[in-house]
Amino acid sequence: MDVSGKTDKIVIIGAGPSGLAAAKVFKERGIPFDCLEREGDIGGLWNAATETGVVYDTTFLVSSRKFTAFEDFPFPDDYPTYPSHRQVLSYLKDYAREFGLDQSIELNAEVEEATRIDGGWRVKIKGESHPRFYRGLVMANGHHHIPRRPDIPGEFTGETMHSRDYRSVSQLAGKRVLVLGAGNSACDIVVDATSVAKSVHQSMRRGYYFVPKFLLGKPMDGLIHFFEKFPLPRASEIGSTRAGTASSSARTRISAFPPPTI
Ligand SMILES: Cc1cc2nc3c(=O)[nH]c(=O)nc-3n(C[C@H](O)[C@H](O)[C@H](O)COP(=O)(O)OP(=O)(O)OC[C@H]3O[C@@H](n4cnc5c(N)ncnc54)[C@H](O)[C@@H]3O)c2cc1C
16 A cells, blocks of 8 residues: 555545634644645635635525634624625634644645545545545535536426526526525525516425524524523413414415425
8 A cells, every 4th residue: 555654644624614623623632634625725615716615696694603603713893793705704714824724724635535444544635646644534525516406307498507506696687587495595596586587486395484584683593592591481482483383374375385394
């Protein structure tokens, strides 16, 4: 076996939020590691300048700043409750700088193959003639890179686009838009389309709760967290859940959506 002898190190694959967090913990604990990033820059899917970046112009966090930030590194005070993708990227770069991770990240280092061998991992990096050997491996390679397209029977001759390829409202201007699904990206795209498209429809295979980002001026995830920590008396909990469900179902009935199922 041809290895370069890095037997004491762990390899982290990816320098998005997960890879950076792993790198920071290893560094703090004195665990030797290499963090390998295939792109020429860090930030993972939040880096719109890279092939991995999947964010569109109008991407803002859907989780609030307080509950999204790393525990020991809050977002800057002047950031809004739901920061934009540019602010998230800048925050991630500040994080890497603050904890001195830059020196441990190898950019343009794409892992092509990782094989479990006795005592560790053999890792083949694109462009390197010899594999490297590591004693451990952290997969922080994300899961939004390859779009999953549903297999829908029938023939549709119009333009189709996966949200992976959506970048700006100009792609929707003047078009009759049908958005399939009701995840975060789908809902963002529906909202974007309403300002520029000729018409907008959304198709979903089951009912959903559409939760506002703010309730009574407070970020929704903060309220959920609060009630997890300080639960209401059981009767009030049941009452407010019923009221919330009833109001949400009423709204969906008005819009002819099926009632939420989960
Ligand atoms: C539009 C959108 C909005 C989102 N909004 C939120 C939100 O509001 N709140 C929230 O908590 N989450 C949100 N997410 C979820 C998102 O997955 C996480 O925020 C976060 O980016 C995941 O980080 P990650 O490091 O696991 O993956 P990624 O950010 O995908 O990073 C993976 C990294 O691994 C690298 N990599 C992959 N394969 C290799 C390889 N073979 N060799 C070397 N490097 C490799 C990639 O280049 C990339 O840099 C959102 C996701 C999307 C798509």
